[in-house]
Amino acid sequence: MQRTWQNYPGSQGLIDLVMFRIPTRVALHPGSVQQLPQVLAGLGSKHVLVLTDQGVRSALWFDDVLSLCGSHDLDDSIEPNPKHHSIDRLGEQARAGSYDAVIGIGGGSVLDAAKAVSMLAANLGPVASFEGKNRFPNPSIPFIAIPTTCGTGSEVTWVSVISVPEEKRKISVKGDGMFPAFALVDSNLIESLPHHLIASTGMDAFTHAVEAIIGKPSNPTSDILALEAIQLLWTYLVDACTETGATHAKERVMRASTLAGMAFGNADVGAVHCLSESIGGVLDLPHGLLNTLLLAPTLSYQQDSIQEPLGRIASAVGVELDVFVYALTERIRELPLSDWKSLDINPDLFDELARLAEGNGSNPSNRMNMTARDYRAILESL
Ligand SMILES: [Fe+2]
Numbered sequence: 235m236q237r238t239w240q241n242y243p244g245s246q247g248l249i250d251l252v253m254f255r256i257p258t259r260v261a262l263h264p265g266s267v268q269q270l271p272q273v274l275a276g277l278g279s280k281h282v283l284v285l286t287d288q289g290v291r292s293a294l295w296f297d298d299v300l301s302l303c304g305s306h307d308l309d310d311s312i313e314p315n316p317k318h319h320s321i322d323r324l325g326e327q328a329r330a331g332s333y334d335a336v337i338g339i340g341g342g343s344v345l346d347a348a349k350a351v352s353m354l355a356a357n358l359g360p361v362a363s364f365e366g367k368n369r370f371p372n373p374s375i376p377f378i379a380i381p382t383t384c385g386t387g388s389e390v391t392w393v394s395v396i397s398v399p400e401e402k403r404k405i406s407v408k409g410d411g412m413f414p415a416f417a418l419v420d421s422n423l424i425e426s427l428p429h430h431l432i433a434s435t436g437m438d439a440f441t442h443a444v445e446a447i448i449g450k451p452s453n454p455t456s457d458i459l460a461l462e463a464i465q466l467l468w469t470y471l472v473d474a475c476t477e478t479g480a481t482h483a484k485e486r487v488m489r490a491s492t493l494a495g496m497a498f499g500n501a502d503v504g505a506v507h508c509l510s511e512s513i514g515g516v517l518d519l520p521h522g523l524l525n526t527l528l529l530a531p532t533l534s535y536q537q538d539s540i541q542e543p544l545g546r547i548a549s550a551v552g553v554e555l556d557v558f559v560y561a562l563t564e565r566i567r568e569l570p571l572s573d574w575k576s577l578d579i580n581p582d583l584f585d586e587l588a589r590l591a592e593g594n595g596s597n598p599s600n601r602m603n604m605t606a607r608d609y610r611a612i613l614e615s616l
Pocket of ligand 1: 507521
């Protein structure tokens with residue numbers, strides 16, 4: 235096997251010490267997807283597996299992007315909140331197909347699925363057996379991430395979140411060898427995205443940035459990226475979701491999404507994601523919408539423990555700390571999104587959801603020690 239920094243002995247310990255790293259090559263401008271042929275040529279790629287979902291496949295621009303993928307096989311079967319058995323099937327297909335790269339074109343579900351399939355193309359075993367950090371022996375085959383929503387950040391992170399419905403939970407598979415090789419972030423691809431998806435995925439990005447700053451693993455480099463993302467989203471997200479929303483607002487939101495991804499990929503997420511992933515795992519509800527609705531109540535609940543970082547966020551958007559959560563709630567009300575009641579979550583599930591949130595791998599990243607009792611209190615406050 236070829237030696238790279240990713241599989242060099244000892245690199246895993248080194249990566250933990252380095253704190254901030256982004257090995258993915260990132261093109262972050264409108265039209266960047268046109269670079270795909272040069273990227274594939276640079277990789278020496280002869281035959282690639284293209285993964286997407288049916289919604290993205292029906293986009294007007296899809297065939298144009300597909301025509302840039304060279305010799306390829308296409309699979310459009312990726313489902314929302316991708317399930318482990320679908321990933322295992324695609325992993326088998328990837329190993330059998332002798333592909334030299336995987337291209338994921340889609341939102342967070344597609345990118346997480348394609349990232350896991352790139353790893354399984356080089357590693358034999360069910361995806362769930364690699365749950366955790368650096369549990370797979372070989373680096374992924376090159377993965378090219380092309381996001382078509384503005385929230386996931388998956389195009390610049392080492393993690394893939396996969397649902398295990400039988401256990402009613404989501405697992406995280408992550409590792410130094412799972413970073414995408416390239417991220418082509420092209421805001422032209424969100425021009426026709428429905429407004430509610432710009433809103434919910436944009437708020438997912440906002441949540442990534444906020445949690446990167448208020449969490450224990452925050453660091454100066456990720457803070458800068460996250461604060462820039464927060465300012466961009468605070469200024470442009472509402473505009474990006476209106477009929478008159480200018481193209482430049484969507485470009486700023488798309489940019490913020492990737493910056494926030496770099497930030498939380500080098501810090502972590504926290505309580506909002508712990509709870510949204512537990513609810514998403516049990517009830518298969520949209521990740522971005524859950525984060526949007528959980529963000530303000532969770533910040534409010536943790537306020538005493540996060541005064542200092544929250545103060546920096548408030549001042550970055552020009553709001554006094556003591557009214558920040560209120561201003562955020564008002565800002566979210568301007569977005570074309572459904573409310574908590576419409577999700578119709580049965581309170582009988584609260585104990586289970588709270589317990590799963592406490593068990594989430596990101597729970598220790600919270601400054602406030604969050605137990606199932608705390609998560610239950612947040613759910614009840616909604
Ligand atoms: Fe997220």
